[in-house]
Amino acid sequence: MLEIRNLISGYGKLAIIQDVSFKVDEGDFVALVGPNGSGKSTLVKSILGLTNIFEGSITFQGTNITRWKPEKIAKMKLGYVPQLANVFPDLTVSENLELGGVTIRDEDQRRHLRDRVVELFPILKSRPRQRAGLLSGGERQMLAVGRALMAEPRLLILDEPTAALAPIVAEQLLQRLVEIREKMNVTIVLVEQNARKALSLANRGLVLVQGKSAFQGTPDQISQDKDIIRLFLGELAI
Ligand SMILES: Nc1ncnc2c1ncn2[C@@H]1O[C@H](COP(=O)(O)OP(=O)(O)O)[C@@H](O)[C@H]1O
Numbered sequence: 001m002l003e004i005r006n007l008i009s010g011y012g013k014l015a016i017i018q019d020v021s022f023k024v025d026e027g028d029f030v031a032l033v034g035p036n037g038s039g040k041s042t043l044v045k046s047i048l049g050l051t052n053i054f055e056g057s058i059t060f061q062g063t064n065i066t067r068w069k070p071e072k073i074a075k076m077k078l079g080y081v082p083q084l085a086n087v088f089p090d091l092t093v094s095e096n097l098e099l100g101g102v103t104i105r106d107e108d109q110r111r112h113l114r115d116r117v118v119e120l121f122p123i124l125k126s127r128p129r130q131r132a133g134l135l136s137g138g139e140r141q142m143l144a145v146g147r148a149l150m151a152e153p154r155l156l157i158l159d160e161p162t163a164a165l166a167p168i169v170a171e172q173l174l175q176r177l178v179e180i181r182e183k184m185n186v187t188i189v190l191v192e193q194n195a196r197k198a199l200s201l202a203n204r205g206l207v208l209v210q211g212k213s214a215f216q217g218t219p220d221q222i223s224q225d226k227d228i229i230r231l232f233l234g235e236l237a238i
């Protein structure tokens, strides 16, 4: 579904991602973890065309999208929930969802998608006319995910969607992601600060450290790797 090959990317002339290769297969739930500042957001932004790519390639569903403009990538079935500013605060819940679905031309299909999204997040159904800026943190993240789903992505990339949430709300949101993967057949890449939690949900993980792939494999392999525990998981153990 997604293949990153020997990627070197960053901002201006500065390379942040250093020779990362990684593959996401259809149906995967990938946990992308690593310390703060290790390049997780930069890697994700590289996939969306939001960084400078110096070397390497990115292929999505068999199409080489390396150095494509973000607006062109946005037309692919590739959903992205950014870390910040992921809803329009002045627009209502309903309007946010509507905008998420603009690329879906067929009105019936849009309505069908919308029904599925609000079924997944009932809070969105009960308050269609509420301004997004007035939602709680958890509700806002649910709207952000719902908005991304309105474009019917095959791959959904989420950058720390639980960052500002209370643990119980974070847990609810993560459970919805598991459901989205299973019921809507959407492949998931989740950037998450709680590495153990993310690895417990995922079937594959990528650990980034200082812009490099420090480890990739199954969650079991990662959580048993002594270097990774020492470097990273130990300090986050909960
Ligand atoms: N827009 C930017 N311009 C220059 N450097 C940036 C920019 N965004 C992030 N960085 C730098 O890239 C490195 C990785 O950051 P980031 O990808 O946000 O890490 P993470 O998401 O893992 O916390 C950090 O050193 C950060 O300072």
Ligand SMILES: [Mg+2]
Binding pocket: 040, 041, 042, 083, 159, 160
């Ligand atoms: Mg980040």
